[in-house]
Amino acid sequence: MNGLVKSYLLILMVCFSVLKVQAQSVGGTISGAVSLCPNATNSGFLTLTGSVGTIQKWESSTDGGATWINTGNTIVNQSYFNITQTTCYRAIVKNGAFAPDTSSIACITIYAPSVGGTISGGGTFCVGSGVGSLNLTGNTGSVLYWLYSTNGGVSWTTVANTTTFLAYPNITQNTIYRAVVQNGSSCPEDTSSIASIVIDPLTNAGAISGNDTVCYLVNAGSLNLSGNVGTILNWLSSTNGGVSWTTVTNTTASQSYNGLSQTNLFAAIVKSGTCNADTAFFTVVVSVPFVNAGVDTTIMQGQTLTLKGVGTGKSLWAPSAGLSNDTVLGPTVTPAATSTYVLTITDAKGCTNRDTVLITVTQSEFKGLVSNLFTPNGDGINDTWHIENIQVFPGNEVIVYNIYGNEVYQKKDYANDWKGTYNGADLPDGTYYYILKFDKPAQVIKGSLDILRSK
Numbered sequence: 001m002n003g004l005v006k007s008y009l010l011i012l013m014v015c016f017s018v019l020k021v022q023a024q025s026v027g028g029t030i031s032g033a034v035s036l037c038p039n040a041t042n043s044g045f046l047t048l049t050g051s052v053g054t055i056q057k058w059e060s061s062t063d064g065g066a067t068w069i070n071t072g073n074t075i076v077n078q079s080y081f082n083i084t085q086t087t088c089y090r091a092i093v094k095n096g097a098f099a100p101d102t103s104s105i106a107c108i109t110i111y112a113p114s115v116g117g118t119i120s121g122g123g124t125f126c127v128g129s130g131v132g133s134l135n136l137t138g139n140t141g142s143v144l145y146w147l148y149s150t151n152g153g154v155s156w157t158t159v160a161n162t163t164t165f166l167a168y169p170n171i172t173q174n175t176i177y178r179a180v181v182q183n184g185s186s187c188p189e190d191t192s193s194i195a196s197i198v199i200d201p202l203t204n205a206g207a208i209s210g211n212d213t214v215c216y217l218v219n220a221g222s223l224n225l226s227g228n229v230g231t232i233l234n235w236l237s238s239t240n241g242g243v244s245w246t247t248v249t250n251t252t253a254s255q256s257y258n259g260l261s262q263t264n265l266f267a268a269i270v271k272s273g274t275c276n277a278d279t280a281f282f283t284v285v286v287s288v289p290f291v292n293a294g295v296d297t298t299i300m301q302g303q304t305l306t307l308k309g310v311g312t313g314k315s316l317w318a319p320s321a322g323l324s325n326d327t328v329l330g331p332t333v334t335p336a337a338t339s340t341y342v343l344t345i346t347d348a349k350g351c352t353n354r355d356t357v358l359i360t361v362t363q364s365e366f367k368g369l370v371s372n373l374f375t376p377n378g379d380g381i382n383d384t385w386h387i388e389n390i391q392v393f394p395g396n397e398v399i400v401y402n403i404y405g406n407e408v409y410q411k412k413d414y415a416n417d418w419k420g421t422y423n424g425a426d427l428p429d430g431t432y433y434y435i436l437k438f439d440k441p442a443q444v445i446k447g448s449l450d451i452l453r454s455k
């Protein structure tokens with residue numbers, strides 16, 4: 001009985017052994033998959049476990065499993081070295097007569113290098129112009145964070161933002177931004193391009209300084225702009241209080257003037273970058289002291305007259321001879337002959353203005369000596385007919401006749417300039433007769449005169 005049992009058990013052990021050898025093929029599981037960067041040195045191996053059967057081969061694919069290439073490896077470990085593109089591996093296992101089975105697939109994933117990309121949205125703005133935004137494009141990898149700097153990149157502040165869009169606040173100073181990008185945890189980080197936000201300070205036209213009052217025509221100087229924030233675009237000038245302006249092509253801080261004849265309003269136009277322009281104004285007053293020497297007057301010879309000057313400032317009359325006081329507006333004078341008096345007024349700025357008055361002196365009646373002989377022979381002596389003080393009697397008239405009663409000369413306002421001619425020809429020597437007529441006073445004087453050229 002014991003022998004039968006032993007035989008039976010032996011048969012069972014043999015059957016179980018046969019069944020074990022003929023088990024179904026099992027591809028198993030590959031371990032060791034990793035993700036790497038292409039610029040990193042890489043090497044390692046994959047391990048097949050849990051397979052049933054003999055490894056027929058390992059295969060690799062670089063196109064996501066579309067095609068597979070035999071690596072020539074039949075052991076449980078598959079090595080790799082300096083892979084530059086994602087490569088997947090699998091093992092083919094066959095157990096006896098059973099059909100082969102494929103293992104799990106394990107990939108050595110090669111990430112593309114991190115690319116920081118380009119930021120758009122920066123620019124130049126006026127301070128206080130409001131918020132804005134920046135956008136990152138062309139990046140490869142995820143945004144880890146943003147950075148900004150207000151000292152030109154000497155130091156940076158982190159902005160906890162992992163998106164490609166960044167809104168910035170109302171910036172008041174020059175600021176640069178950049179984003180830090182990483183593609184895969186093993187690849188080095190990369191930094192994007194820098195976006196600059198330039199903040200222009202608010203325009204301040206400043207102030208213009210210079211001489212605010214100058215003398216009429218006698219002036220020269222310059223106006224100077226200081227304290228301005230921004231660039232001088234040009235200057236303007238106006239002679240009608242700003243109703244209309246003339247552009248002066250000048251971008252410097254100094255504007256000159258010369259020989260102004262009337263009050264001028266000057267302006268400097270300043271602009272800071274993208275900010276609005278501002279204007280500084282300055283008025284140059286041309287001082288013309290008021291002066292009036294009075295109304296032209298006619299007086300009788302020997303009559304005393306009070307001049308009636310009007311003006312604002314210091315007064316001075318010229319000529320001063322015969323005046324009771326040449327520094328008052330109303331001096332008295334007794335001119336012996338017709339005279340012109342000039343009144344000059346000087347204001348507190350030293351500017352002057354002047355006016356004239358004509359005082360015509362007439363005699364009560366003509367008592368002058370009338371020459372009864374002249375010798376118009378061109379020797380420069382006694383060449384014209386002379387009537388004493390004739391110039392004191394404006395409106396006079398002289399008429400000369402020959403011995404036959406024919407008029408040979410006539411002149412109103414005679415000026416002692418007749419040379420004994422008639423129609424441009426010399427009159428013959430001889431005796432002639434004259435009539436002098438005066439309006440103020442009414443008077444007629446008659447007499448004779450001789451022309452002697454041989455003398």
